Amino acid sequence: MKVLFVDDEPRVLEALERSLFQLDVDWNVTFAEGGQAALRELAAARFDVVVSDMRMPGMDGAALLSQVCKKYPHVVRIVLSGQTDEAEAFRAVRVAHQFLAKPFSSEALRQVIERARLLMMGLGDERLQAIVGRLEHLPSAPQLMDDLTRALEDEATTAETLAAIVRQDPAMSSKVLQLVNSSFFSNGASISDIRAAVVRLGTKTVRALATRGGAFAASTKPGELSSASVATAQLRSLATARVASRIAKDKVDPAAAFAAGLLCDVGELILSGPMSHESDGSEGEHRQRDALKHAEVGAFFLGLWGLPFPIVEAVANHHAPSRTALHGPGLPQVVWLAACLVNGNEPDTSYLRHIGFEGSLSDYRAMTE
């Protein structure tokens, strides 16, 4: 794996180099003083991760990363900035996958990059990686988008009102969780509760995200998913989320189960989106394989955006929870059961009992009402 670090302050790079050498990272690291130098490095070799400062003379971080997004969409883009100004931060939101605030310890940085590596290895498909890497946001359900716009027009709208809208929509929720789990927008706390995430960001930030940040959008462009299919997917996800949080009761955190349930099918939204259809000859074959991969793609997407690991893991395994290391009634199992019930699939009752779901299937079916 090759990682490129970009900063206009050579001392920041030098100190990072020292720390990473000492920490014995087994990836290849390169350092570039500024945007132009970074582009030269990127042209000369294949990189997997770019970690860039925002404010730099000449070409700044936002300009650099948007170039990287266009030319090398498979590259994981991470901002490491000393900026505290939210207006500036919104420029980063559109071009980066994760936003880290300086000072950020090199151990923690190593973890972030290691995690990216695991995700890439887990997905193991550069074409899909590029499709996901390019995404600025997922399509929101048009109705909820209208609701959000209307709520934001009202100066008196509370964070609770916004949260009630956001938590129904996988697209908005993934964005909000992405931001709140980055050290830039909150202190890097791991937050899985969508309501708490919206409250923590606050109405002002959510408003700025919606207006200046361009963080939410309904799918309307031709070639993208039809509004109707986005809306259908949203309703199904919301149903899964609700059932998951009911099942979760006294097994796992219901708020996390809700989020994982809501997000478990984002891979489908991504794979039926426009970019995945970019033909390179064997389109039919790709699409068939993609259908099997949606859980992995969804998990890769959420992991790339820095969502809490339990959610990523649950989404990755919600079709085959027995693959996880967890053998009790954990988050993957809860989401799996919820998805089975909502989609009308028959869950394997012996596995259910094996992992410790005591209730009868009909009890759980009742939860879908």
Add this chain to the structure above:
Amino acid sequence: MTTGTVLGELSLPELTLKVDALERKLRAKEKTIRVLIQRVEGSASEVHSAFWVLEQNIALEKMVVKRTAEINAQKEQLAQALAELQGAQAKLLQAQKLEAIGQLAAGIAHEVNTPTQYVSDNTAFAKRAVVGLIETLQASLAVVQAVQEGRDTSTLIPCVDSLLKTAKIPYLLVQLPRALDQAQEGLGRVATIVQAMKEFSHPSSAEKTPVNLREAIETTIAVARHEWKYLADVDLAMDPEMPPVPVLRNEFNQVILNLIVNAAHAIGGVTAGGSEGRGKITIAGRTGVDSVEIRITDTGSGIPLHARAKVFEPFYTTKAVGKGTGQGLAIAYSVIVDKHQGSISFETEPGQGTTFIITLPLRDAGLGAAAPAKDIP
């Protein structure tokens, strides 16, 4: 922020209007008196009976007394309005300063966070390095001791060897001193910015005190560093012989800050925010016979003809919301001209840049910050 909320009942424009109206009334009244007095004087020279003259004079005098009383009342009103205006201006100055500091705060945070990043990386590095060094040292000392006591060292040597490898000693020997140097340098940078911030915002006395302008300007340049460093280089060329100049330190700093920020904005405008070349801001100071002159030159957009008459007007701005409120130069004018009896002007060439020129008297005229009431004629 609107001035209305800052100033309480009356906003600055409203107050200015009130003072204008009062001054007009006062002028009208004074004219009446002049006419009356002229009449008295004039009538005395005409041929009239003494009694008539006396009668006229008494009537006139009564009128003069009455009018004078009115005038005095109005003068008092005017004085009060002026005092309010002065207070309002002081508040405005404070408000603009807070606003400027608010805008600077984000930049200062960035200026602090960057060195903090490498200070903490370097100290974490040093800490881990020292652990490795100590282990190696202890193992080596064990060998020394064994040799001294004539014991067998064959089991101890490989231990030292492996520690030498895992601790990456040769690497540490080169990098550890550098890491510590840079950590120290980074802390120095943080300390400088914090100190500059403290000096910049430290409440100075309401009296003018002799100030070394070069030091004051250096502080302001440091505080504003984030505003210019991506856009321009700053050159400070002060006459080394310049004596301390009596100024209100805080207000003076604020003026220089406003001018530097304006210069940076003007340069940002012509370099696409620093992505197309760099500009230059030059601050030069010269000493004259009884005054000093400070010139702040930028290589920015220049001021277009139609704007030249307006730039010192309060709330005149060509900048986007959040970037400017149009108070910077109005405040600079009030501070330099009203409070220091100096002057402020500019030379500008569209496409070339702008120079703002400040002069300040070397001797305090003693009127500056005093109450305005006694200045009223």
